[in-house]
Amino acid sequence: MFTPSSDDVRRFFCEAYRKQRSGEILSPMDAIAADWIVQHPEYADVLSDAEAALARDYSVEGGQANPFLHLSMHLSIAEQVSIDQPPGIRAACNALAQRLGAHDAHHEIMECLGQMIWTSQRNGVPPDSVAYVECVRARCA
Structure with a gap:
């Protein structure tokens, strides 16, 4: 199984x-x-400069959202679905997307995904x- 580092992501x-x-061919x-x-x-400015992105700290203490974590969660949810x-x-x-739209549905799902991961790590149990x-x-609902 591939486990990318934060720099890889x-x-x-x-x-x-x-x-x-x-306009290059995308995988x-x-x-x-x-x-x-x-x-x-x-996120355009952050994504435009890879070297600055690698050097940037997105710690909780910094109080700034991590765009790479956010985008990674979108990818994870898309794959799960x-x-x-x-x-x-x-x-x-799909039910949530019908009510909110696909993008907002993903943001709601992120809350649940984050909660599941946090609980798993906090309690030392599988997700x-x-x-x-x-x-x-x-x-x-």
Whole structure:
């Protein structure tokens, strides 16, 4: 299994943005990333300078949102929905998207995903995918 470093993730998004802007051929993953990048024009300056992106600190103490984490969560959710893993995430996402639109639905799902990861790490237990999907379903109501 591939476990990219934070620098790998930052390079990936900066490169996908560069390719998209210059009209180069995008890999399937680049294309998915570019679709989400387009929906976040506020990240353009960060993504335009890979070296600065690598040097930047997005610690909690800094109080600034990490655009690479945000975009990575969009990619994770898109992949989960595409393969319906965990089971039920596709239907829950689609229901939420009907109510809010796809982008806002992803942002709601991010809250549930973050909560699941935080709980797992805090308690030293595997992620609870059932609770995750239930959290998304609850946001549909």
